[in-house]
Amino acid sequence: MIILKHALANAHRYSKADFKAVAAKVFAEDPESRKNAKKIIPEIKNVVADVNKMTKEEITAKLEEIAPELLHRKKKDENKELPPLEGAENGKVRLRLPPEPNGYLHIGHALSFWLNYLYAKRYEGKLIMKLEDTNPTGEKKEYYDAILRDTKWIGIKWNELFILSEKMNEIEKAAEDLINFEKAYVCKCPEEKVRDRRMKLEADPCRTHNKQENRRLWREMFAGNKYTLRWKGDPAAKNSVMRDPTLYRVINKEHPHTKINHIAYPTYDLASAFTDGLLGITHVLRSEEFLMRAELHKAIIESLGMTAPNYVHFGRFDMEGSPTSKRFIKELIINGEVEGWDDPRLATIMALKRKGIVPKTFEDLAKTTGTRGGRRMISNKLLHGFNKKNIDPIAKRIFVITEPVELELKGEEMIVEMRSHPIQELGTREVSLGKRVFIEKDDYKESLLRLKGAYNIEIKGKTAHYAGSELIRPIVQWLSDPIDGILWRPGTVMKTKVSVDNKKPEPITEQDKDIGKNQVLVERGSFKEGEIVQMERIGFARIDSVKPLRLIYISN
Ligand SMILES: [Zn+2]
Helix, strand or coil, X not given: CHHHHHXXXXXXXXXXXXXXXXXXXXXXXXXXXXHHHHHHHHHHHHHHHHHCCCCHHHHXXXXXXXXHHHHCCCCCHHHCCCCCCCCCCCCCCEEEECCCCCCCCEHHHHHHHHHHHHHHXXXXXXXXXXXXXXXXXXXXXXXXXXXXXXXXXXXXXXXXEEEHHHHHHHHHHHHHHHHHCCCEEEECCCHHHHHHHHHHCCCCHHHHCCHHHHHHHHHHHCCCCCCEEEECCCCCCCCHHHCCCEEEEECCCECCCCCCECCEEECHHHHHHHHHHHCCCCEEEEEHHHHHHHHHHHHHHHHCCCCCCEEEEECCEEECCECCCHHHHHHHHHCCXXXXXXXXXXXXXXXXXXXXXXXXXXXXXXXXXXXXXXXXXXXXXXXXXHHHHHHHHHCEEECEECCEEEEEEECCCEEEEEECCCCCCCCEEEEEECCEEEEEHHHCCCCEEEECCCCEEEEECCEEEECCCCCCCCEECEECCCEEEEEEECCCCECCCCCCCXXXXXXXXXXXXXXXXXXXXXXXCCCCCCCEEEECCCEEEEEEECCCCEEEECCC
16 A cells, blocks of 8 residues: 555656655655565556556546545645746846845845845846945944845845945936926925825925926025925825825935935935836835835836836735834834844844854745735744754754753763764764763653663662663753753744734733743853754754853754
């Protein structure tokens, strides 16, 4: 039956069953059968031959009957391909990563950046790191550095670096062109008035300014007059973005990057759209929150005689249990609920790195989530599912005891040499077994157990007696000569459902907030900061600091 089901499944998937593939599956499921290979191999050959005589329908029907789980099995994630980009030509695709340096990158950026990077590679195109820094009020030097650092860290390589604030003359010139083309006008009205008219779908009286007047008022803006330059859209447009949006406004502040005080600064809409056109971006891949703006951005670019990119909008990414909004994160920091932007309970890239998420995991997640629409919650299960596959092969095994019970050991003192990884070649380690031994409180009872890598003991009271060496269970981790460490199991800061848009997510109850930092005993060894280890029988952890030794729990 094992042979038949694998032969059917293989035939179902690849239209013909392959003897080698089927044999591999059979031996994997039943390793004992290898011993009878001489007898089983001809059997497999016969079954494969029979199955290959069956029709597609017969194969499906039979498989449905004997092993439906193989019929409905999903293809592996690695095989998943992103959908093609409309109008993409090999070698000509130009994509961009457009962060604003007014905060740290989070998981949403990481996935969106990875999607762009995957497409750039797929079409042998160019990827541009485009820092959209034309609002000098929130931008800071530390964010510029962090954005570049974190983007590199998640594994992304860009081809060009483009900083908008260095192109202010070009952006100003584009605004002047729009005035000359009568696509923009200077509005002298106060903000409330503008908002009010927008709501009532009323036309602004400033729309009647002629070119000369607009040019004069435009110059006055740069003398500090608090006017705005507005797109001449449609005051009654269904898409509210098109109701004469602002393109330029007076901020009168020195720019943190260029150190130039420009007085008037372009809005995101003008600066981002114009420079997308200037850079010849072919595809803008971004989340659905920008959906309404595409019409405006396209109109701006085309009015300036350039070709607008294709806009692809995908669902926004949220992280289970953690806000991604800068405002909410700042609030948590100010209120002292988290320790900083890299607190492992947060969803910033810095925080996820500290929590032991590795770069490959972001790539895997991006491939899985793809460019589908609709808001997506990245669950911890999904995140850690991918991450575990990536860290398991590199994580050295160590002994850690979270709640120690100390026993006197009546047995041989020895240096136990153990593999650092059961399968991978990560070398060996030496753990010394002495006159005393610590075991986990949960393992402590008056019975027999095996000290992993050493021998069996029988526990009587607080004494452990040598009890032979034949393999018995349970097999437990132990330490005789440990070092002290702190194990931090970061909780979450928010209830599972992060609420939509501008509503503040509800904090979770006090006791769920953080499982806390506990004193633990750790195997003596040489650790490196950032190293990922597996604490045997407990789970994976990242070495957060060496002195003092602090581990951050990742997952089990
Ligand atoms: Zn006006």
